[in-house]
Amino acid sequence: MLVMQVKPEEEILSRVWGRRVFIFECFGCREVHFPEEKIETLVEKFKEKVIGKLSCDYLCRREFVQDYINEYCQEIERAEIILIFSCGVGTQVVSSLLEDKIVYTACDTLYLNGFQGLTVQDFNCNQCGECYLNYTGGICPLTNCPKGLLNGPCGGAKNGKCEVNPEADCAWELIYNRLKKQGRLNLLKRVFPPRNYQKIITESLLRKGV
Amino acid sequence: MSFAEKLNKGSFVVTSEIGPPKGTEVEKMLEEAEVLRGMVDGFNVTDLQSSVMRLGSLAVCHLLVERGLEPIFQITCRDRNRLALQSDLLSAYVLGIRNVLVLTGDHPILGDHPEAKPVFDLDSVSLLKVASTLGEGEDMKGNKLDGKPEFLLGAVVNPGADPLELQLMKMEKKIEVGAKFFQTQAIYDLRKFEEFMKKVEKYKVPILGGIVLLKSAGMAKYMNEKVAGVSVPERYIKMMAEAKKKERPRISIQIGAELIKGIKQLCQGVHIMPLGWERYVPRLLEASGLA
Amino acid sequence: MEKAKLIDYTKFKLKPREEIEEIFKRVNRIFIIECLKCYRRFDDNTSEFPRLLDILGEAGRKISGNIGIDFLCNNFLSRKKILSLEFPFDEDIGVISCGLGVQFVAQVLEGKSVYALADSLPQSANSTTEVGFHGISLQEEKCAGCSECYLNLTGGICPLTRCAKGLLNGPCGGAKNGKCEVNPNIDCIWEKIYERFKKQGRRLTLNSVQIRNYSRPSLNLRKNLSVQNQARRGESFYGGLYPPDKKENTANKKIENFPEPEIVTIFLSQHTGKRARPLVKVGERVLRGQKIGEAEGFVSVPVHSSISGKVISLKEEIHPASLKKELALIIENDGENLIDPSAQPFRDFRNLSKDSLLKIIREKGIVGLGGAMFPTAVKLTPPKPVDTLLINGCECEPYLNSDNRVMIEYPEEIFEGVKIVQKILEVEKVFIGVEDNKSEALKILERHKEKIPSIKLLSLKTKYPQGAEKMLIKKVLDREVPPGGLPFDVGVIVLNISTVFAIYQAIVKGLPLIQRVITISGEDLKKSGNYLIKIGTPLREIVTHSFGEKREFFSEYELKMGGPMMGISQTHLDSAVIKGTTGFTILKKSSVKVSEERDCIKCGRCVEVCPMQLYPHYYVFYGKRGEWEKAKDYKVEDCIECGCCEAICSSKIPILSFIKKEKEYARNASKT
Structure with a gap:
């Protein structure tokens, strides 16, 4: 949008x-x-x-x-x-x-959030090419955390609110709460390797005319 | 004895923080360090603390090494991508630096250059892992290094954070990828800290409890409101509020000493963050029976 | 012109085999929800499900079911669909979609383990931070939404999305033969920028140093805009549009009498249902208000002469609503306006029984004046009990003010009319809904409202098509008329404000429906306004009155009966005003002729605006293939032809023409 x-x-x-x-x-x-x-x-x-x-x-x-x-x-x-x-x-x-x-x-x-999706909405997708949602209870840490942290919170959140934007919830607390509700907290134990930025170049080449 | 040796031996360690100046005038900072010679085991040198542009941590660490003082090089993920971070770790080793504290770093929007592009190419966990790999003689792509930097790697943890479990999970990850000691956010509530220590005992990793000297009641209230995981008890705020301006350092040191004495019973070290009150650190250590 | 090349902007692709296998190791039973993709040419093979099964082989047994959903990220429709599915307790969910769809499903099914089975595809060539958005189009150009547009400095070529390093101050120097060093398949965009400036005879000056401000746009601004816009889209009811209302032209013009027509053309079919049977012969004299056509059957009403004069012929003319030839009585005006003795006031109307009231309404030829022309007497005898009467004063079509003026000038009559209807329906609860762009009408109704204590007057936020029954019921009563159902299914009867006025006139004044208030408005008009016009007035007189003589009228202008959204384009000036005519809108034909219609690119806009919650792009898809009968599967019969989809279509496809044909097929299919 x-x-x-x-x-x-x-x-x-x-x-x-x-x-x-x-x-x-x-x-x-x-x-x-x-x-x-x-x-x-x-x-x-x-x-x-x-x-x-x-x-x-x-x-x-x-x-x-x-x-x-x-x-x-x-x-x-x-x-x-x-x-x-x-x-x-x-x-x-x-x-x-x-x-x-x-x-x-x-x-x-x-x-606006909801990028090229149909309607403006809360969700945002960074088009990173390597979806992390499977490990984060379907909440994207790239777009919801201003630092885009993959391995847990930065520790700066106060009362569940982000230190960068106090009006926003700490994404990692949201992730934690959702996984906890589902009894899947063990997912958080995984150490994520750094992102692969090369994907952006290679994947954007895949665009073909129709 | 080096900081690492002391830690390994299980002795109680004291570290203090040094803030590099905004500019090139380093004398005052070095004098403040000099005063603490022999009293502390390591000097944490901050990396553009609070996202405010200033003299770099690497250079200041090197100056300390030259003077025979042991630095702990703080490195954040805010300003450098993985190339620069790895390279700076190599540089640090070459310059005689042996201790590294890895942090994510504040967001630039909170500092004095809010327009800056935030990097966060790596995060604290992945950077710790990278630093460990470098120590084993390989870069993060598996390329061999000619000479390897073997650091004592440290990380931070916030015992007052809520939910704590989330903090602990990240702490576990940090340990898994090579963190050998932890320094904590400022502690004011000993009971809460004790609970935290009970939970992390099993990791068997040294923890240095954080101390920030209260400068005023206002500062305490501000931290309670804004700083993650910090809650200064009413009693301390009252003590600071009732003290006359001249009396405040004395009261503050009294509070600090009380906390340090408590912390000493619970963990393996104390980490002092004077935030401009470096001059009072010797008195604080004396009052706590550490000097 | 050569057909422009469209780029396939599919947003996601299946994750690599290993990752999918890994996920399937972890699950026992999994249900697959799949987004049918957007921003690509619409063809059959949008589903990734067969490929997933291929990859899985044996492990595919764990899949307990699957569903393909169009535009999975559509909060409203997809939520409804997903929540209507029932998942066993131990079942996990796999989602094939971009990150939006996955996050959405994970939120809707918060208690479930939701697995992403696809990765989003990056859209920009810039590997630093820019994401790159292509807007609605499927072209090469992309925008990073950086909020500090640099295009004015770069000859209209974006360096952020098209330079791999996103450099703002000139090239990096690494290009070889004009190709980017990072990605030799793309041009060095700074060389392109240089060339364009050269072409324009300008020098590319790079003397102002550009440094990006990454703190823009502020997170709050974006958040606020998102919240605002979401609220606006979801206001009152799902879908709909906010077209410019264009009512100011005629909103303050008092209702005048339209000049006497020389002849009137009275169609025998001016209502839903069976055509009326002519009661008069050619050559016969008739009086104003005289019944000249008799109702045939239950769903039918009689027609009356609107003037006094002589019947000069009974012949077929183009009907303004069906656009087909239909039988009409042509009457020559003698200018006397002699009133038929049957048009007498019912002095004792307050004592009339429910049945006699209904009889009068039927006998006086009253139909719904909002445009649908359903016999009012039939509507007022619902087969199910109703508890609420809803009076529709929305008039959400742009340009039109006829209902608005009736409310302003005849409030007392309206309230009397409401009392009559209340008596017939035996309901207490009455709502009058008026859109908030009619503040004067609202003020006046407010002053009269104590006449009926149980009445509630509602000022509604303007949104098209709020005047459609089902939307209004949803907004006012939060009741949803089931697909294929009618308002009485949820206990409501909806009457147009002008219909209520007509009921008053029929019963209190004894006047049959021979005249009504219409608006004539539009572009380039000499005269516009609100008129009390006689039914049967030929369109020719409308055009001459408001426009003067104009020979090439239809080549330059479009004459719509009704408003610009739902109005019916007229082609014959011999056609005439009927009971359902709310007005005429005369619009300049667009001077720009857009070249032949385009392929559907699945932008999803039509789905987003369809107030009936349909998926209009399928009507185009099947229509173009000649598979007209397939549209029935997508509930084409529910379409209210409000025109929102066509108005918003980013490919300018005449969707309604497809829909009309498909509806016919669907109707025939139901008959057999």
Whole structure:
């Protein structure tokens, strides 16, 4: 789940300053989160320089974006900069299709737990490529512990709360409690070897087009 | 007699902590160490304690070795990946360092560079294992070493942590992969510590009880609220609160001595973390009958 | 244009053989829950189960059962499915899914040993910390969600996800022939960045040094956003959307009389059930309110003339709801509006019995005015006892304000109508649900509500399709109508606010259903507003009134009867207003024609928004293969055609057209 926030106003205004702008606005993930009002107030500040605006969804789908660009080719041609309100994926798609244009994004993107899963949710997956959940009662220590510790807690938790983020529970205490409930505390005895970061390189190579 | 020999013999040992300065001015720190010469068996040198950037532990340990004082090199997993950690262990050995205390390390977000990238490539357990492997003459990938660093490896444990069982499991793991002694988080509650000691007796591994001198009632309250596994009894807080500012070190030493005397009955050593009050450590040791 | 290449973003693969064997050594009996994968082209072979059996050989005997679940991480639907399974006490659970699914199952079945049988696949080329998210698309571009976007400095190419070291200040210098030193299969992204700048005639300046701030985004911010958004998605009922409501145009416009039509086209079928039988002949004069079509059978109602004039023909016209040719009486307006003597107020309505009230309602041609046009008299004689009357004032469709204006302008009539219905149904408990974007209506109803002490007026958070009966019942009463069931199955009758108004008019004023309030709104309109319009007014007059003469109307605009979500696209201006017309929405046809529809990429959005908790992507899958009858297995008959799935589809697939055809197949299958 990618969520965007509008960048600081000064930053955008300094990029746009005095130049003809064409705007792409993507609300494909509006059902999750969309900073609509912020975008409106921001665009209002340089509206006389806006020569065209396209609101659409799923700016991340190249074939649609190509269609949009074909339709608005004249305005885009005249524009000095293309300003994008979208997540980082949308921005990259547009800039790869308009390689000779200056494409700026007006947003910072952050992801929410539940990564590419269906809905925002409490769970998070680090895509580590070597799932540890079998030893931790199904609670991921990589994403739930800010230090990503595999061999037990750092010892910094106070009253079950994490020392890094006191609003969060200590992941290892959650793991402990769950395994205890299941009578499987012996799982904690295993010493984990360090992570294999090489996997990230090799596994990401497995992506194939369909 | 070295720290390791004393431990092996089963004698009561005393260690104290030294905090490297933020900057290159090391004189004051070395003077404070000098005062304790002959009184303590080892000097723990902290590794960017509380994630605050400062002079490195490795360099300070080396300075102590040069002066004939025995350091305990603290190493954390926060700032280095497995390459740097292994390399630094080799460096430490070459520089005459023989004792290493392995910790996970605080998260950078708690220190003075919160924007930093947290590394945590290894954790305390895996680093202990790696250090043991190095001692056997191999790096963590099984490559042979030309000359091997044989350290006395130590680790930490928090006797006041809740759930304690989880702590004990991690402690067991640490022992399994090579921890030969443990230093603990600050102890204020002797009864709780005694219970802890009963539980870990079976491991037959030396434990050095931690002592942090209380500087004020405020500090005690803060620790009770924020620091994991620490609970300063009301009685001590009251003593500190009632003491006038000038009197506080004296009262604090009195409390510390009381605790050390108690700890002495329960385990094999004491580990003092003065946190800036290094100058009072000799008086504390005297008052506890250790000097 | 060449069809873009889609990347298979399957999130997981089975663990290595040794690990799986190891797990199976530890278990005695195990039940396998499998996620059927997402973010990949939708085809048959999504299941990993056969491969698991292959790996296991003999040990496969330990498997006591298995289930494949679409989008296992869907908190709501999958939880329901998993909890409906029964597991013996000593059975462990194996999960084939990405880390999300495993964590989810482990939480739902907290007391069980849950084993992950798959590993998640890393998605980014960066081996330092970046995870990399591909958004909805299946393209090459990925985003790390770093919360401090660097794309403005790098010509729109992300160095975090595409440089193996995630370098922000230029290349490491290790690239050979433009290829990355870490992974020679990928381009050095910094060389790409350099080239792009060159193409734009810009110099790549790296004079500002970039250092990442790893404390962003703060854990709390992320947590809070997650919590907020979860709450928003789950509000009131599962699924649904928040389309922009676009009601401001007409919300404050008073109901006016729509200009007299020259002719009216009165369809004989303006209700669910059997078509009415014509009672008048061509050439005959009729009066306003005169019955011109008689109900045929129990589920049917009569139709009445909305004007006085002469019947000029009985012929087939395109019906605005079925879009098929259907029989209609065409009446020429004499402009006199002479009222039929039968349209007399019932002075003694308070003393009328339940049966006579029902008879009047039927005789006056009252049907549900929310759009479904179910005969009201039939609805008010449920075969099971009901305890609650729920009045629907949601009007969740964008643009429409007809119900809203009726509530604002006729509150007393509505309350009188409610009393009548209460009497018929013999129920005390009445709820009126109004969405909170209609604050004026809420205020006015509030002022009148002491007229019925047992009534509860509820302001509901706006969400589409809250106006659908089943959603409203769930929200207001927290009762769930069983699949294939009707509201009375859970003891409720739901009536639209305008239907209540029509009941009042029928009984108190004696007026048959010959006119109603509609909204005409949309884009580029000269006139928009809320109108009291005569049933049978041809669409041509609607367009001329609000738009002026426009020759190429249908090539540039879309005319929908109803709102933009559930509205039915009209193609013939000779068609006419019927009882179920809530309004007309005129929308500019999108100037961008999106090239031919795409394959389903199993993004799961349709499942996430379907308020009926269905899995709409299967309707597309089977529809495209021509296996229309298979949709029945996925409960296509439960679909309320709210259009949420189509509105959110990331491949822009016209899902509803598939569904409509499949429903027909399902209906025929049930008949035989």
